[in-house]
Amino acid sequence: MNLAFRLKMAKQKGEALIRERKIDSLPVDPFAIAVDHDILVEPKPDTEPGVSGMLLRHGDVFGILYATYIPSEGYQRFSVGHELGHYFLDGHIDHVLPEDGVHASRAGFVSADPYELEADHFSAGLLMPSTLFSRALSRAGQGLVAVESAAGLCRTSLTATAIRYAELTDDAVAVVVSTGKTIDYCFLSDTIKSLPQLTWLRKGTPVPRQTATAQFNADPSRIANADRTEADIDIMDWLGGTRSVEAVEEVIGLGSYGKTLTVLTCPSLVDEAYQDEDEDEDADLEERWTPRFRR
Ligand SMILES: [Zn+2]
Structure with missing residues (x-):
């Protein structure tokens, strides 16, 4: 197994x-x-x-x-x-x-x-059982605010909640936990996995330089104080790949845990997924109706 x-x-x-x-x-x-x-x-x-x-x-x-x-x-x-x-x-x-x-x-x-x-x-x-958790997510927004809202309801840690969020959401998100210059782990949602040729951020790989997280982690007091920061970025800055997509990088220090949580969200990718669905539905309708028109 x-x-x-x-x-x-x-x-x-x-x-x-x-x-x-x-x-x-x-x-x-x-x-x-x-x-x-x-x-x-x-x-x-x-x-x-x-x-x-x-x-x-x-x-x-x-x-x-x-x-x-x-x-x-x-x-x-x-x-x-x-x-x-x-x-x-x-x-x-x-x-x-x-x-x-x-x-x-x-x-x-x-x-x-x-x-x-x-x-x-x-x-x-x-x-965080999937049915109850997904119901909570449906009114929780996107990105770090969704993680914090669900963590409040489940009374779970931000990191465990963020991982579950990446697993169960339709949003295009990546959740990264890092210590200093090193990535501890990274979880991608199914929607963000649709981006072509992404680089997998494996355990032990460096936090990409010049990101808001790298700058944040350079100052340990910000982690200890549970500070936050946020930046508008291109998802390629973090995940590489071949497609440029606007994203938001949200960063929060995890206090005495000594680690940092980063939530990367691509709001436009979700919209596209909905559009695709709409287009598919339109196409289905056309298929269904066209033969009748031809008769
Ligand atoms: Zn054990």
Whole structure:
């Protein structure tokens, strides 16, 4: 089974749990789900940096500890969702915690370990189930404002929400998380993927020079202060390719997380997609009617 498929299944497992529990409004409460399964959840202030949370096992009794060094409710809820992923996903307990002890997690799409990534995707599906999330997006605008609005409703972190936004929106967006001069990850929406010959911004590649994000990241205090900036750009500045499209680059520092979120939006590309649909409909109508006229 390839990794992309495994991650999709993990996300769907998180969403299935929401359906089983008949949850039909946001936010989803991962703490309540844990309690219902007799899993004790507690904060753990003294985890080592990078550890987002822990799953504990004693026989068939499980507990969750979540890190608090990042004082973000969204991050902490996502971390609890990640540990629930290890609890609910097939094969996880056997792999990460086959006997009594502790599994230390690195949640938040930063690990390359497939089990950690599966647990992240489970958490995303659990806290941002596609039906409820898409409904929220339909009245949330575009770009960073949409991410912030959905994050407020789901009580999830800006980064996890931005990734889910890129996955589920019809808008032409790219979501980039960076640390200093380096890209941590980049997610593209389906609409923006339609641009020809894009360069994939892989983990570890440099933030393109001369972008608003590169300038922003040169001053760590702006990241720590959760400053923002914005610039009108050409999408080729970031994604290369062969087609010039006007875009907006929105940048926000993620405070003590030490990273920066960049949301790139091409508003005109969405309009084009709608136009294409309209044209297709016109063409369909013509096809349907023309034979009658000929008779
Ligand atoms: Zn984990």
